[in-house]
Every structure is written in C-alpha cells, then in structure tokens.
Amino acid sequence: MLKKIFALLLLVFLQSSWAFAHDIFGFPRHRGVEPLVDKKYESSCGECHFAYQPGLLPSRSWAKMMRPEQLEDHFGENAELAEKERLYILKFLTENGADKTWHYKRSVKINQSIPENVTPLRITETPYIKKKHMEIPRRMIQDNKKVRGLSYCNKCHTEAVSKGQFSRTNVDIPNFRNWDDLID
Ligand code: HEC
C-alpha cells in the first residue's frame, strides 16, 4: 500500500516538474497553435475564410491589419467594423499573437521565422509557412476548385478549426486523397 502511494506521489512529482521545466526553459508544451474561440471574432472575421487563430501571426501584424484604413481595403475586400467591435477584436488578437503564446510549438516556429523588422499581413507569407508548402504543386492548391488558395488552411488541415492543429498527419487535400505519394 505504502509503495503504491509512494509511486503515485513520484509520478505526480515527475509530471509537474516536466511541465515546470518546459515553462522555465521555454520549450513549447503544445503542438499546434492555441485553439482560442471567440464568438464576436468568429462572426466578424470568419465569414469569408475561417477565423484564423491569433497564434498564427505576431501581435504587430494583427495591430497593422486591424487599423481602420487597412480594414477598408482588406486584400481587396471591405472588412470594416464598427469602432467598438474593431477595438474588441484588436485586443483579442494582439493579446494572443504568435509572440505571446510561446508554449505552442507552431506559434513559436512562425514567430521565429519572421525577421524583427518585417510585419507580414499574410500567414502564408511568413517564411515558416511558406517553406512548409513549397513542394505542393499549384494543381492541388490554387487550381483546385475545392481549395482555391493556400489561405484556406482548413480545406486541407482537418483539425485546424477544432483543435488548432496543423500537423501533416491530419492533412486531407480535397480531390487529392493520395497527396503524400504525389509530393516528393
Ligand atoms: C468580406 C470578406 C472578408 C472578411 C469579412 C474578412 N476577410 Fe480576411 N481575407 C479576405 C480575403 C479575400 C483574403 C485573401 C484570401 C486569398 O488570398 O485568397 C483575406 C485574407 C486574410 C488573412 C491572410 C491569409 C493568408 O493568406 O495568410 C488574414 C490573416 C485575414 N484575412 C484576417 C482577417 C481578420 C482578422 C478579419 C476580421 C477583422 C477578416 N480577415 C475579415 C476576406 C475577408
């Protein structure tokens, strides 16, 4: 009995020190990006594409994107918001940007790949995300009617919306179920 209790205590101790070590030494503890959900954000920014998790871009990128003049011409679309909504979403995005969520591996990788003096507005133009998709041919992305562009992450990454996961093991490209055999 005593042995069992001791073993249990040891296990609890090891587990918490593992988590503690991750925090102290700054290893990211989770695999994807933080799967944050916000109703207001989703209804304002999830209409034309899925509501990108804040951890996919650094805070300075969100701050730039959320300027009124930027929203007026948002990649050729008008994404203007009422001032109250704009400020709410600006806060949500900038407080949870890729530079703030260092315990999530993908956010850390994205953030580390961007030079400090650059403020990308596209996730797809950050060096890390660009590199990860370099081998995928156009016919699977831009020319694929069920995808339309690399911006539509959730068309291929089946756990992007539900879990903030972008691992290659959960990719399913529409019309190209055997993508893994076709990419070299
Ligand atoms: C009226 C439609 C519309 C709304 C509303 C909208 N967007 Fe977009 N967004 C677009 C289009 C179009 C693109 C470019 C997609 C492409 O290149 O195919 C885009 C691209 C983006 C990208 C870059 C994706 C990439 O290529 O990496 C981000 C980030 C983004 N939007 C965030 C937002 C945020 C935040 C909001 C809310 C404030 C928002 N969007 C609202 C239409 C919209």
Ligand code: HEC
């Ligand atoms: C056309 C389908 C498609 C779209 C759209 C797409 N991806 Fe991917 N993504 C892939 C494939 C396929 C791979 C694996 C590539 C390889 O390993 O050769 C991948 C790999 C990745 C990886 C690395 C995964 C790993 O295990 O190393 C990340 C991170 C990622 N994508 C994020 C994104 C994000 C963020 C977006 C949207 C801005 C996006 N992807 C859009 C198909 C897609």
